[in-house]
Amino acid sequence: MNAACETCPVRDSAACSVLTEEERSALAAAGRTRVLDRGEMLFAAGDSHAACATLVSGALKVCAIDRDGTEQILALVHPSGFIGELFAPFAHHDVVALTQSTLCTFARADIDRAIDAYPALARALLRRAQEDLLSTRNMLELTANASAETRLAALLHDFAAAASASSCHLASEFELPLNRGEIANMLGLTIETVSRKMGELENLGAIARKGKRGIELVDPALLLTLSGRSSV
Amino acid sequence: MNAACETCPVRDSAACSVLTEEERSALAAAGRTRVLDRGEMLFAAGDSHAACATLVSGALKVCAIDRDGTEQILALVHPSGFIGELFAPFAHHDVVALTQSTLCTFARADIDRAIDAYPALARALLRRAQEDLLSTRNMLELTANASAETRLAALLHDFAAAASASSCHLASEFELPLNRGEIANMLGLTIETVSRKMGELENLGAIARKGKRGIELVDPALLLTLSGRSSV
């Protein structure tokens, strides 16, 4: 079914890129392509038949809903990212599309079989899981101590890095994948505070706002300083 | 060398428990037992030859040091937990013993080989990585929005769960594995705030303090309510 593999934009970077051509075809036969519009849900917390998926294009958010009904964004998923809890009996979090997204989805049983059949896949997924763990810990480090300004600077810095093709350089201009409410939500702040701090970062000369979503990096070094991170 | 496997307290719960007897022996031959005293470091952020390890007894903390020299605890490791970044060129965080701890350590190259040789091990490590990811996300959810009281209640609740043998029940009395400074550090609070909220939780009748480190759960249901979590 997925002759799509041949033209897949993430065929060289997704987890399945470690497979041989035949292995990949076999796996592709079990998967199916799915398109989600902004706001559509891949699966919800509590789903027991939650699928697994590789994100081909677009962006997803992973979020928790606490008792009082407020949502908390825990992570973003970018193209070539893998999503899915392989061992939990049910999903712990919601996964929702931030923009129109295309995914390559698999039933969990199929991924399970593939892990056993292709050791390289298990290794690739392990690597991804450890990278996810690392980025979640970075977020944790940020939200635990840092001021609102530092958190926002770090997030903008990350977005600039994600928006750039090369991993070692920042995009000098990019569109925010999130609206103010979602940014606030990710950083554990309020919309108003994000708005104010955005203004302050602009006054400091670190960034310039281009419309509602556009950001230009005026002084990347200053932004890095404000973000409280020493390295890239 | 590790005839110790036979009497290992975590032989049925650690990652290596999925191996056959022969496989386990082969792996054990590559590992060595190590004992750390409180405060001793397994490896530091930046180490390129960082070992991997299964924690046999005791407790570890994973922490980041930000530019201004303050430490931030990102995770705790309990017995049977696995520690080590298999794919990063160098360690991103410090790993330090909280109490005297015994570990079963391996050179990364050996674990690497074992992953390829024993698919079941790769699967077990993947499972652990996903569980670690989940617990880190829970911490993230907590520190992003919750009040000081909620954070502390949740942490105490987690400790009560960890201190109990059965996973579905809470220990009614336990010793905190951390001092006030470390608790504050984990929760992104100050020592003083932790101390105050600890007093308030006692006044509310949720807990009773037994000396500096001892905690008795007077009203577990109340503690759960205060922790803002609906389920276990």
Added chain:
DNA sequence: CGCATACTTGACGTCATTCAAACCGTGTGG
């Protein structure tokens, strides 16, 4: 044009931090 949605800006209140001092258990030396 009118309404809806997203964002910005201001005034005020609250909660955690900061700074400071007291407290307590433990070990050490006179």
Added chain:
DNA sequence: CCACACGGTTTGAATGACGTCAAGTATGCG
């Protein structure tokens, strides 16, 4: 045996950062 110092902890008062509430400004869509 007591005095003392020291680390960990508790408590108090004042400051400040972020949240809340409320109004005002775009931008887009029917």
